[in-house]
Amino acid sequence: MANRSAQELELLEKARRYLPGGNNGNVQHEPERQFLLQRGVGSHVWDVSGKEYIDYLLGSGPMVLGHSHPAVVEAVTEAVQGGSTFFATNDRAVLLAEQIVEAMPCAEKVRFTTSGTDATFQAMRVARAYRKRDKILKFEGGFHGSNDYALMSVTPGERGGNFPHPVPNSAGIPKAIEDLVLIAPFNDAETATQIIEQNHDELACVIMEPMQRVLAPKPGFLQAIRDITAHYQIPLIFDEVVTGFRLAYGGAQEFYGVTPDMATVGKIVGGGFPLAAVTGRDEIMAVYDSSRAEPDEFVSQVGTLNGNHVAAAAGLATLAELRKPGAYERLHGTGRRLREALETLCSEAELPALTTGEDPTFDILFMDQPVSDYRSTLANDRGITEQFNVGLLNRGVLKGWPSKFYISLAHTDEDVDRTIEAFGQSISEIRT
Numbered sequence: 001m002a003n004r005s006a007q008e009l010e011l012l013e014k015a016r017r018y019l020p021g022g023n024n025g026n027v028q029h030e031p032e033r034q035f036l037l038q039r040g041v042g043s044h045v046w047d048v049s050g051k052e053y054i055d056y057l058l059g060s061g062p063m064v065l066g067h068s069h070p071a072v073v074e075a076v077t078e079a080v081q082g083g084s085t086f087f088a089t090n091d092r093a094v095l096l097a098e099q100i101v102e103a104m105p106c107a108e109k110v111r112f113t114t115s116g117t118d119a120t121f122q123a124m125r126v127a128r129a130y131r132k133r134d135k136i137l138k139f140e141g142g143f144h145g146s147n148d149y150a151l152m153s154v155t156p157g158e159r160g161g162n163f164p165h166p167v168p169n170s171a172g173i174p175k176a177i178e179d180l181v182l183i184a185p186f187n188d189a190e191t192a193t194q195i196i197e198q199n200h201d202e203l204a205c206v207i208m209e210p211m212q213r214v215l216a217p218k219p220g221f222l223q224a225i226r227d228i229t230a231h232y233q234i235p236l237i238f239d240e241v242v243t244g245f246r247l248a249y250g251g252a253q254e255f256y257g258v259t260p261d262m263a264t265v266g267k268i269v270g271g272g273f274p275l276a277a278v279t280g281r282d283e284i285m286a287v288y289d290s291s292r293a294e295p296d297e298f299v300s301q302v303g304t305l306n307g308n309h310v311a312a313a314a315g316l317a318t319l320a321e322l323r324k325p326g327a328y329e330r331l332h333g334t335g336r337r338l339r340e341a342l343e344t345l346c347s348e349a350e351l352p353a354l355t356t357g358e359d360p361t362f363d364i365l366f367m368d369q370p371v372s373d374y375r376s377t378l379a380n381d382r383g384i385t386e387q388f389n390v391g392l393l394n395r396g397v398l399k400g401w402p403s404k405f406y407i408s409l410a411h412t413d414e415d416v417d418r419t420i421e422a423f424g425q426s427i428s429e430i431r432t
């Protein structure tokens with residue numbers, strides 16, 4: 001990008017020298033568009049050269065209050081002044097567990113981890129210990145972090161193959177794991193039900209994002225999966241790392257009205273700090289309790305930073321803000337305004353496009369067919385997406401790359417107006 005400061009150019013050079021690919025593995029831009037973020041306040045972030053962006057990346061979701069929210073800063077400062085970490089169970093983690101249990105319909109007990117990847121890995125292990133079976137069923141296109149079981153058929157492209165066979169999404173995953181993961185199509189209750197019926201006796205659990213990436217579930221789909229898993233007593237895990245405390249205070253399970261047996265939460269619940277959790281029914285979570293689990297079903301989980309009290313303080317302060325009246329109306333309202341403007345602008349420009357997801361986190365796909373599952377999203381015109389994203393970035397609007405807008409309570413009407421203006425200008429530049 002133009003106007004990089006000497007300091008940023010030097011740091012970018014160091015990034016290329018010291019980090020594989022010059023990045024942390026999350027956001028990967030072409031060399032001419034690389035930048036390094038340095039600070040964030042409210043709905044805005046700044047790079048090292050001082051360029052300001054309206055932030056819809058939001059740390060990939062956690063910063064639902066915006067950056068450096070005063071209540072979070074105060075809670076974290078107070079916590080850290082009393083030490084950084086204890087390993088032993090601490091007061092704030094207990095209070096955060098209480099809040100999670102009060103919020104989420106499926107939650108009776110909570111075990112903290114430090115990342116969503118670890119939480120989903122743990123949840124699957126808990127289900128295996130409880131059910132005494134080994135196989136996992138996940139959905140094509142679903143993302144549950146970077147553990148070996150999760151990184152199957154996330155973005156298989158045209159190599160999707162036949163259900164229920166998985167396609168690993170990374171090198172380095174042992175071949176043996178492929179035999180333990182079954183894949184079903186999202187939003188296709190009939191096929192998913194058939195696969196579950198055919199494999200029910202080997203399944204430890206079904207894990208799913210209730211809103212998969214930015215695909216909302218069709219009416220009845222989640223309930224169908226709930227019904228068939230309940231029928232065979234297979235634990236159903238909702239991965240609510242994205243949707244937890246975002247679609248509603250009680251997550252997707254509250255928003256869509258379907259209660260799983262277990263859930264994973266992360267992102268918002270750690271208030272921007274490394275904290276995530278496995279939660280679920282007491283009877284299942286008892287495998288973590290050595291006083292209740294039989295020796296052959298006890299699940300060992302030790303983590304240096306489990307329930308770290310600074311992260312728990314950030315989570316508690318974040319949830320307290322989200323409990324204030326009107327928070328979710330505002331979050332949905334801001335997202336809705338942006339989505340509607342985007343759809344109108346595309347339609348005026350006669351550009352085939354649709355927005356997907358739910359208002360607090362959504363995206364735009366440049367295509368004219370409806371989408372319901374991973375394969376249908378492959379019709380999205382990636383060239384147009386790239387032009388649109390570059391147009392926004394040039395105008396100081398930062399979003400997920402290539403996909404997703406996250407909305408925060410810090411986004412103001414002025415932010416939304418400026419974003420809509422940038423939408424219009426970026427769309428007018430698109431060449432098909």
Ligand SMILES: Cc1ncc(COP(=O)(O)O)c(C=O)c1O
Binds near residue numbers: 115241
């Ligand atoms: C649905 C879902 N599950 C799990 C994860 C992994 O979480 P983390 O990045 O904290 O490991 C993510 C990360 O984006 C996610 O979106």
